[in-house]
Each structure stands twice: as C-alpha cells, then as structure tokens.
Amino acid sequence: MTKYVYLFREADGKDKAKFGGKGANLAEMTKLGMPVPPGFTITTEACTKYYDDGEKIAPEIIDEIFAQLQILENESGKKFGDAEDPFLVSVRSGARASMPGMMDTILNLGLNDVSVKGLAELTGNPRFAYDCYRRFIQMYSDVVTGVEKANFERFIDEVKERKGVKLDTELTAEDLQELIAMFKKYYFENVGKEFPQDPKEQLIGAIKAVFRSWNNDRAIVYRRMNDIPSSWGTAVNVQSMVFGNMGDTSGTGVAFTRNPTNGEKKLYGEFLMNAQGEDVVAGIRTPSSIDKLKEINPAVYDQFLDICNRLENYFHDMQDMEFTIERGKLFMLQTRSGKRTALAAINIAVDLVKEGLCTEEEALLKVEPKQLDDLLHPTFDKAVLKKTKAIAEGLPASPGAASGKICFTADEAKERVKKGEKVVLVRIETSPEDIEGMQVSEGILTARGGLTSHAAVVARGMGACCVCGCGAVEIDEANGICVIAGKKYTQQDVISLDGSTGKVYEGSIPMVDADTSGNFATIMGWANKYKKLLVRANADNPHDAAVAYEFGAQGVGLCRTEHMFFAEERIPAVREMIVASTLEQRKAALAKILPMQREDFIGIYKALKGYPVTIRFLDPPLHEFLPSKEEDIRALAKDMGISFEQLNETVHSLHEMNPMLGHRGCRLAITYPEIAEMQTRAVIEAAIEVNKEGGKVKAEIMIPLVGDVKELAYVKKVVVDTAEAVMAEKGVKVEYMVGTMIEIPRAAITADKIAKEAEFFSFGTNDLTQMTFGFSRDDAGKFLGDYYKKKIFESDPFARLDQEGVGELVKIAVAKGKATRPNIKLGICGEHGGDPSTIEFCHNVGLNYVSCSPFRVPIAILAAAHAAIKNK
C-alpha cells in the first residue's frame, strides 16, 4: 500500500518530487538536528490522487493523516482541540518547484471558541490567544471558503478607529474578542454556515484547500510562465505551531544567506518581534534589519548565523529561510534556495565556486538562463519603478526598457529621430514595411498581436524593447492621438515601456545599463566549456550578424533574405520583379536586386569571421511586398509608372485565402527559378569576394517549406547549376552546402527521402508548430485564452516547443534523416531556438546547433550548458 503521509524525520529530503521543496528541506533540517517544530508531509502523490479521485481525499489517506497527527500529539503532550492545552498546527503548501506566494498557508489551526480560552489561560496571555484565533479565522476563511482576507481588515480598521489606536498590537484581548465575534458573523453571512469548531474538520478543510490552490488562477499562470507541469501537484506540510506573537521575547522573520539583489556574501533579512509570519510582509509595522537581532537576542542571532552557514554548506547554495522565535527560543520553519536577481545569480555562482562550495557545473545550474535577459538589456531603476504605477499592461514581447515620445508611423519615427528626438513607436500592429522605423525607435508598443506577432519577432531580433497586444491602447492616427486606459496622449507625450513585464508607464523613468562584464563573462566562459550544442544566431543583416558574433554566436543559423527585400531603396526593384509579365522583365528586375543582396552577404560573412552562415531563400508570399488598399495601390502604380489596373490585377491575382498555406517558400522558386538563380549568384559571388580578402566563407543555402524531396531536388539543381556556373566564371571554388528547413509535417515524415538531397536540416519550428497543430499564430490568439483557462494547454506552443507532438515529428525527422545520411547537420532556427526547455530537448535529440535572436545567444549558451550538465 502506498504511504502518503510522512513525519519530517521519516521523509527523504532528496525527493522533492514526492515531498515538495518545503517538505524535503524540513526533512533535511530535521535530520541535521536543527530546531524544526515537528510535523508531517502529505505527499504530492496524495494531491495527484485527490484530483484523480474527483477532488476527494481518500479515506485511507485521512486515516494516515490522523495517525501521524496522533504521534505529534503524543510527543508534544498536547491534544488537538483540547480545551485546556490545545495542539495547534500550521498547514502549508509545498510544490516540487518553488512557487512563492502562489499557494496558500493557514496558521493556528486547531483553535475554536473553547480551546482559545485554554490557550489564553495556559499562556497567561489572552491577547496572544485571541490574536491567534482572529488570524486563524481570517486565513481559514480566505483559503478554504474564498471569503477574502481583506474583507476582514475593515472590521479591524473600524475597531482601531473606535479605540483611537494605530497598530494591531495596540488592540487589547477584549478588542480582539469583539473582532472575533464580528469575523464569525461575517463568516456566517457569507459562507452560509457557522465557522467550524471541530479541529479535524478544520484540518481536512485546510488540506483540501491547499490541494485546490494548486489549480488556482495565479498558480496556473505561474506554472505556464515557469514551465512547471500541472501533473506535479503540491505536497502539504502540517507542522506544530510555534508562536512569534507570544510577546516581546517572541518574533518572526525571513532571511537570505546572501544578498539576493547583488549576491554579496552577508546575511540579509528582516524580522518583527511579537508578530506572526504574515505581519512581516504586510507592511503595517516596519520590520527591523536582521542585524538588529544581534542586539535583541545575541544568542539566538549567533545560533541563527550558525544554522545559516551550515545550511549553505549543506545545500551548496544561497538559502532563503523563515524562522520564528518563541519566548526566546529559535525555530526554523523553512529553508530553500533563494530567488535572486540575475546579477546576484551570477555573482553568487562565481563566489560559490571560489569558496569551494560547488563545482563550475553545479554553479552554472544555479543561474536561470532566462534571467540573463535582465543583464543583456537596459532596465528601469527598480527603486523608481516600485513607486510608479503602470497605465497599461501588454505582453512582454521583447525585453529591455524604453522611454520616448509617442510616434504613430514608421516614417514619422525616422524623421523625428533624424531631428534628434527619442521616440516610442505606437501602432495597432506592425508590418514588414515598418522595419526601419522600428529600428530607430527606442521601443515598440502594439495594440494587437501575440508573442510571435511581427512586432515581437522583429523586435527580439533587433534586441529592441517591445510590448505588444496591449488592448488598452486605442490609436487615432488621423488625429495624432492615442487613448490609453481612458487618458488622451499626443505625439509630444513621453511614455515608457518595460519589455520584460509588458508594463507601460507615463513619462520617462531612469534606466540602468546592461552589464555583461566581470562575472557574466566568467559564467559564459564556463557555459561554453560544458555545452555540447553549438549556438548560432538568426541575423538578416551585417549589423545583427556583428551583434551575434559579439554575444558569442558560432554562426548564423537563419538569414532571412526577404528581410533584405523590404529596405526602402530595394523594394521598388522587388515590386518590379513581381509585376513583371515576362521572364525577361523579371530577370531585369532581379539583376537590380543582385548587387544589393551580394553586398549584404559580404557584410554578414565578414561579421561572422569564418563561422557558417545559413541563408534561407525567399520565403514569404509575394503579396506581402505589395499594398492591399486601393489608395495605396493607386499611389504605387503612379510611382512605378504603370496603370492602376495592371497593378491592381497583380495584387488580386496574388490574393490568397490562407497565405500561410499558399504560394511561398520553395514553391516560389519552383514557379520562378530565376529568383533562386539570382540568390545563388549573390551567395556565391559574395563568398568569392570575401575569400579573396582571406575569408573562409561557409555558405549554407537553405530551401524553405519543402514537403517533398522532389521540390528540393528541383530547386537544388537550379542552385547547384548556378553555383557551378558562377565558380566557373570566376575560376575559383567556394565551400557551400544545400539543405532545407524541416517545417512541414510531410517533410518530417519523409525525412529519409529528403535527406537524399539535403546536406543539412534546420527545423523551422514556427511553421512546423502551426502545421502540426493546424492553427496559425496570427489566429490562435482568439482561442488560446480559453485553452489556458480550461487547462487544455499549459504553455504557449509558439514559445515552448510542444515536445509531445511537434517534438515527436522532430525526433522522427532526426532518426530518418540520419538513417539516410549519418553525418547530416541538424539545427533548429524557429523562435523556440532561444527557449531553454526547447534547447534541452534539442540537446537530447541530438541536434548540432540551435539558432536564436542575437540577444538571446548568451541565454541559449547557458541553457545548452545546463542541458549538457543535466543529461550527462
């Protein structure tokens, strides 16, 4: 029979999956002989069973709970619900991964109208006893019945006002008794029954509530943000109460063994005397710094310091602890690895190695890859931010901070920036024509679009701050204003964006620069040493390629050639090519594009200094290069010197029902092989050019959207014939490969055949996700909200690779590709390439490299190191 309830001294402190983080560490501290109030842990398995059984606790588990409780009662000599000397407990959640503040806690459980009196007498401290009871009623109401704690605060305020006092501690036992009566009445009115007097009923109610809290809204959101599976469940810790509110020799506090803001090795924390845990964070009384404890109770302080050191030495990491002092005696209520800022994380990691507390590999695992974002972008001054209220909140699309004047079009942005202004581009959504305007803006704010919308993807590529899908923004471009949350803003108003939180602020906020020197460099050095995956970057121009190289990219995994087509001075030739009605006209237009593409490739090759560059041939449907509104078509026709009818006819003939499933990718090169010819010529001529100056170019030509080997064979022949011709013309050879993206399910399924032609595969997981799920990222926004709410999806499949479905196709493709071509080069170039969990998947599945936006390269490097260390 499965055992579901373990005393702290019985539990296996290494098994966080079973006992949760809190439970496991309580077990560890107990075994280390530290002063932990006795208690037991109800395992995460019990939580899973609770849900499997239709939100019921099985009778055998209830029996186990009370059996363990009895052991505690016996050892303490107290009895649960006893009228004279009641045994009181706390009930706390504790999941496998730390989810601070996401779930619920109940203190002082076991009190009722009778036992509170016993407690009062026993302690000779009626004020303390009634304070405990009123707290218990508040917490129980909140956690178990959903009647929020805050609703009770107004009664407290009412009584304090009546009595003319300011602090809770100034209330007398009588005041508290009055409050308890008010609370119980309110409880009855709102819950429809009396506040439970049976401690056993209280306990089971509390345990159920903790299980339920695993699926409350904030827990679900937290899990989605932190990739925690809902299947894990939470453990529940039931622990004998110790009291920090038993008078002036009692107290409670929290502390970190090092400074969680900058990592400094110095005890950091605060405490309150005569208080229970919640008071420390409630902010009514100001807690004291932990140093003060030395003055108040030096013995306890020394004992605590000793425990801190022992815990750090034992866990090899900075600890975050809760403690209580009951009438001068120290009790440890919790220890865990402390949350820390990115800066603290890298400093602590490096220090721990220096101090010999852990190895480089262990240290690397203590730095969350995603955290590094904070060090790679400027951020707002946290102190100022704390005091500033956001006016709106969108999606945190691309990290960083930006302040500038509002600007509604890309063209306007370019002009105003030329004049020396700093602007934030505010648009309903962005399109490829906006790229240059986005580049010069401090940040981008869009009213529509998700985390993989155009604005988001492009901004991340640029390392520009972006908040998108901010529905609270209404734009009235014609009148040069926008309304944010009811207030009107003009082009002269300054706003600030926090790309890491999605928050929008009025006015400008002081910033802190990015910092990638010192310990950051040390961490990167270690990460590079231990990772197996190569990390490349997605870069479409020489500037991005240079940034990527600086950040440590070992090549370009995706150069989207069409991004070169959108530049102002180029798009006319592109449009000329599209409206061409004969092959000759088309070739003439392509001839104009050739030197521009060649120039870009030269720049990119040079920036990469011999690392390989994967160049993806033209991918988007041609209509993306043309306007769609009649007035714009008229204007463009005039510019191009052709009739409106002709251009309009072209626009209409290019219209597609489902552009995502239309005439794009290699399908374009099959219809117009001359485009692939031009692009090949640019790739090879640029390589010859750079090699002449001593370069060692490795060009990888990537044919997109292949679903059948014959598509690839057809385009590859065009590429190879052209490349050979160019090399023959110039009389030199250059190194190049031809491969394909695997981004169509059929390509994955038939990868054995495709590998006959493809020298490399690059998984285009954006499209592969769309096709595998059968929804487009542009349209999924309409229902994904419901999917999260109804727990159908736990994470955004466009941000985190769906390993079960899309990942399975990747695995199939890897296996089949290698069966045909054992040395086939394998990479990933979708947006997922920068996601740590996806990177671990790529490592395990045997890819050679991941590719991500330049600004995510350090994150990817660290994630790749994590993957290698965890999966040794």
Added chain:
Amino acid sequence: MTKYVYLFREADGKDKAKFGGKGANLAEMTKLGMPVPPGFTITTEACTKYYDDGEKIAPEIIDEIFAQLQILENESGKKFGDAEDPFLVSVRSGARASMPGMMDTILNLGLNDVSVKGLAELTGNPRFAYDCYRRFIQMYSDVVTGVEKANFERFIDEVKERKGVKLDTELTAEDLQELIAMFKKYYFENVGKEFPQDPKEQLIGAIKAVFRSWNNDRAIVYRRMNDIPSSWGTAVNVQSMVFGNMGDTSGTGVAFTRNPTNGEKKLYGEFLMNAQGEDVVAGIRTPSSIDKLKEINPAVYDQFLDICNRLENYFHDMQDMEFTIERGKLFMLQTRSGKRTALAAINIAVDLVKEGLCTEEEALLKVEPKQLDDLLHPTFDKAVLKKTKAIAEGLPASPGAASGKICFTADEAKERVKKGEKVVLVRIETSPEDIEGMQVSEGILTARGGLTSHAAVVARGMGACCVCGCGAVEIDEANGICVIAGKKYTQQDVISLDGSTGKVYEGSIPMVDADTSGNFATIMGWANKYKKLLVRANADNPHDAAVAYEFGAQGVGLCRTEHMFFAEERIPAVREMIVASTLEQRKAALAKILPMQREDFIGIYKALKGYPVTIRFLDPPLHEFLPSKEEDIRALAKDMGISFEQLNETVHSLHEMNPMLGHRGCRLAITYPEIAEMQTRAVIEAAIEVNKEGGKVKAEIMIPLVGDVKELAYVKKVVVDTAEAVMAEKGVKVEYMVGTMIEIPRAAITADKIAKEAEFFSFGTNDLTQMTFGFSRDDAGKFLGDYYKKKIFESDPFARLDQEGVGELVKIAVAKGKATRPNIKLGICGEHGGDPSTIEFCHNVGLNYVSCSPFRVPIAILAAAHAAIKNK
C-alpha cells in the same frame, strides 16, 4: 549482368512490368504459335536506366540491340540497310499499363534512298516502296525530331491537287518520289541536317524517341489521370515489318473480340485493304467492317476468328487486336485487353462468368471502379457529342450531364426553377449560401476553384453535374451576361455541361439516362460479397441519406451539421447566435436551432434504417455564416434589427488571417460549449424519438479538428453530461459513441493518447492533406500546375491520398490508436474515401470503413472488392 533485350520467344509473357503490355502479349502470342512477325523487346528497365543515365542509352544495351537484330536478320535472310533486300522494322512503345495513343510508333524503319530502290525492285511494286519511304520520313520526323507529321500533309495535298486526284492510293510511284524529295528538303530546313540514311542511326534515334515519349506532356497527363507512376517507364518493341500496303491482297485492321460499347459477344472491328496501320484511323478512306473480310478472304477471316477465340480463352478477357495481311497472309501485331465503356465492362464481366471463362472475383477486377460513374449519372448521347465542339473546358468536378439556361445567382436559380425553367448555375465560385440554388440547378459551372473547391465537393455530394475552374468564363453578373471564349451569352441562352470531361457546350444536347439495373446489380452483389471494408456515405440531410442507402451505403460516415445551418429558414437563428453578446442570448438562439437539427437527425436516422450515423459537430469558422461586404452587412443588420456598427464589429472580430488555421472545429465547442450541448441534445432527442417508433439508432458523435486529447476530453465531457441529462429527462437510454476526426497531424502523432478518449477515429484526409503538405486546397491551384509540369507531383494529393506522407500519418495513427484501444473503430471520411487507390490503401491499413459521397458508393464498393481480391 542485366539482360535488357529479349526476343519475343525468350520473353516472359506474364511479366508486364518488365516487357510492357504489348511486349508481354507478343511473347504470349509467339509462344501460342500464332503468326507474329519476329522481333524483340527492349525492357522497361532499359528505359529507367536511360533516364538514370541522363537520357543516354548505355553502350552495352546498344550492343545487345544489334546482337538481337542480327538474329532476326539471319532468320529472315535479309540485311538491315541492304541495298537489294533491306530488313525493315517497326519500333513501338509498350508500357506496363495500356496508354493508348499516348506514345509513339515508327513503321518501315531501315529504308533510305538506296534500299527503297531495292525494295521497289524486289517487290516489283515501286509505288509500295516509295509509299513506305514517305510514311517513314513523316513518322520519323514527327517522333524523333518533333517536326509534326501534319506539316507534311500539305505537300501531299498540293501534289494531289496538282494531279487532280482525291485519294493517297491514287498517287503514283513518281508522285511519291516527288513527295519524298519535298519531305527531305522540308526535313533539312527544319531539323538543320539531312534525313539520316544509316539504318542503325535511325533505329537508335527511334528507340530514344520512344523512351523520351514516356515523358511527353500527354503521357504525363494520362498517367496522372490514371494513377500510373512515372517510375514504371516504357518498353520498346522492335519487330520485322509486314506490309498491309503491298497491293490489293494486303491490308490492315483492328478488331475487338466483343463489342466495346455494349459488350455484345460478337467480333467487332474494321480494316482497310492496301493500307498501313495509320490509314485505318486517319479517316481519309472509310474502313470496312470486319465482317466484309469474310467475303474478301474467307480463309484469313476464319483463321483470324480462330485466333480471336483462342486469345479470349487464353487471357480470359475481351481482346483488342491489330493485324496485318501481307499478300494474303495473316500476321498478328498486337493483342491486349480491350478498353470498353462502363456498360460493356459490366456486361462482359457478367458474361465471362456465365461462359465459365473466369470467376466472379476475376470478373470484378475487369470492371474499373471509376468507370461506374458513367452508369450512375445521365450522360450526353455520344453520337451527338462527337459532332459537337466544346466552347470551353474546365475541370471535370462532378460527373453527369446538364443542359439549361444560364443563371448567375443561387436566388435567381431558385426563382426561375420554381417557374418551371431548367437552369445551369454559372458563378465565379460558390459559397455555402448557394447550396439551395445549386440543389435546384441542372448543373453548376464555376470560373474558379479546383476539384476540391466548394462547388466541386458539394456537387459531388448531391450527385449534381459540375464543371469548375473554367477560366474561359468571364461573368458580368451586373449586366446579366457572361462571355465564354469571346462570345457573349445572356440568361436566356442554353448551355450544356459534361461533368465527366469538364467540357462546356452551347445549346442543349440529348441525354441518355443512368442505368443501374440488370448486370450492374449483379456486379454490385458480387462486390458486396467479396469486399471487407464497409462503405458508408457522406450525407448531410435526409434526402442524401436516402440516396446513399439506395446505392448500398452501410451507414453515414460524415454528416456535416453545419450544412443544416445554412438553409434559408435557419441561418437567421445561426446569425443571432453568432452576434449574441451574452451566454443567455446565445442559448436563446441555439434553442431556435435545436428543433430543426433534431428534425434532420430524425430524417437521417430513419433513412439509414439502423445503420450507424456519424455526426460531426459544427466545424467551420463562424464568419462563414456572415457576409463580408459592407453593403451586405448593412442589409443584414437591418434584417436582424441591430445596428450596422454592432454587426460590423462582429464581422471584424471574426476576421481571420488564415481561416483554415483559425477558430473552428472543436475550438468552437471549447469557446462555446453551449453549441455542443445543443447539438448533443438534438442527436440524442432525435434518437429517442426514432427508437420510440421501433428504430435502432446508432449515433456516433464526432468532434472535429482535435489536436490534443485534452481538447477531446473537454468537449466529450460536455457531450456525455448532456446526453446523460437528456436520457435521464426522457427516462430511456440510446446507443451512442463519442469519437474524433483525425485531421490534424498532431492528432495522428498523439493518437495513442487521443484513443484514451475517442471511441472511434475517422480520418479527415482533406484537412490532414492540407496540414501535412502545408498548403490549402484553395490556394494550391496557383502552383500545382507548375508542380505537374515539372514532374514534382504526379497526382493531385486532394484527389488521391498521398500514401508516402499523409498515408504514413494514417498508419501511425492506426497503430497508436489500436495500441491504446484494440477495438477502436476506424474510418475515413475525406474526399479520398471515394478514390479507388485510396480505398485499397484503407483496406491494407486495416480501416473498418470508407465514407464517400452517395453517388460514389457503388464505386467505393467495387473498389473495396478489388482491394480485398488483390490483397487476399
């Protein structure tokens, strides 16, 4: 070493894959001791090698050819290219599957300026010799150099006119010599070199040309239409010439052992004396009926009759033969199973069994499933059709024949039909609102859209004649006219459509009714006996369900409930539901739809008489039920009594970038569970109703577009809860299952998990094909033409299941589904369900049933029988 060239007497007549149909049968006839002119076959493997070697014949194959030729020379005592007694040969293609007229033939090869004189002297017939030479030059020019035969005809006409004669046979030897000089001059001018005089060069040139002809445009199109893989290649048959043009005791002809039009057991054919093969079909001289041969040469006639009987007995099938009489001696040049009409096919099959010539199973294999279409729909009188020129040609979207007055809108069609007119609906493309208009029209003609466009799919479902994607039709709806190939037609003009060929005619053409009695019923009886797969039909209303039942369907495999939503009297309630802004409003609108859906289900259940009915819940995106043009939105808003702004807002909020990848299928039921509740209630209440009257309803509720088991679990819970509630209300139970479509790649990949919830899978191969290939059927038309032309695709993946990619996903899903739920019911309900090659695939992969449009049920039954017989 592989042997590539076999004498007829060496070849294995059973191995058509190697020797082609013609070569294998020449080998068989040779072995049967029939008078076959000696020759040899160059295998299909040589053709494949020719292409593998870059369109070159390997030297070792050339050596083999000339070695075999020498054996023929030795046996005949003649020499290739000899000046006095030249050995002449014919060179003919012969693929594994019969592809009549698709590839090329050259006769009289071996003649040149010198040997023609020898032949003239030897035969004492200069006219014959020069006639042979001029024919050879014409055929060689055409086949080998591409200078078309017809270009030479004008020289013949010129000479005939000058001489004042009408028939070729009236030209003298001198006339023919003059013609030969003209031909050779023309050849030189067009080819750029002299007509080849070396017979060996002629022979290799001809063989290469036959290999090349395997990939000419008409062969590619034929292969695509008949599912013949391009990898098969063609064999080449080189045979000693015998001459039907050696004077009045010589002749040539073709004959069938039975009448290919109606199957009557009576020799059927025609011949011409003093002629070579091509003259019989050229139509200049009128050939005589084969009976006449009895008068001209009774001995040869009897011999031929005897051969005919022996061939039928040997091959157990009706034969189509070519023969030549050289100076009174009969030679057999070819025999093959004869092409026949559908009527003939079923009559012959039944007769062959009666005559004891073959078993029922063998007989079934002699009827092409696709042919049955001709018997299931009215067709135009073939005799009239032969004389009528089409004015345009579109895609043969749904078979049958239709004549009627032109009508441009569905509403107009309904009105005019009410008044007693017969109309043909002519539209750019159709949409769901047009369904009722389509139903009353004789036929449907669209200017745009492919074989799986809305018009095509719906028409096939209705059994209505439809020609779609007819680009030659320009519609000017506003002025009530259309222009077809330059000519203007009004609403008073009659046009005729042939849905089996895609041809459009002016005026009306007499029709022949469908005929499914007699031998048709016998064939269906046998097919039902031998098939293993169940055949169901797709039917969305009681009428279609009744038709399906009549045609032998064993259930409904797909009832698309949304089709019920589009009816004129229903769509207002549907729209009300869509614009509803509260749950109450939406439920109120759904309550109006409920009784209508229930009525339909009652009708369908009754029509099916206890066979199962698979009901697919609402699938299309909601915007399909609303107009998109401003004027239509205004009109509808007025009708609905709501503001334009409100309706316009709804329309805009429902707009999707890629509707195929948008908010549809189960995603709708997840957002609006109340829709699934209403539909479940209708399904169950209808079943209760029908069972009350003694019915035995088996309802299968199918949740569309599932990609993750949690989606299905969510909707299934809504369905089951509702069903249980309804049954509890009524106090009775009904039989129902809940399953899903597998139409999203992810569903196939995770089928093991989905099968935990799904009681059945139905493969929705339309969507599965779209998602697996990553192109939509609406948009693929833009590039599929290039794909066929460039031999990237050999067949339309929306018509014939792509077994390599999509089929692989089906196999994965079947295996995974069965692993979880061994008895899971498996079916297919995409358009492919009626395609014979797909049906064979479904049989082999272990599905339980296929479902197709009602009018394809007999085809599917026969195809299922073929699959069972072939894969015993």
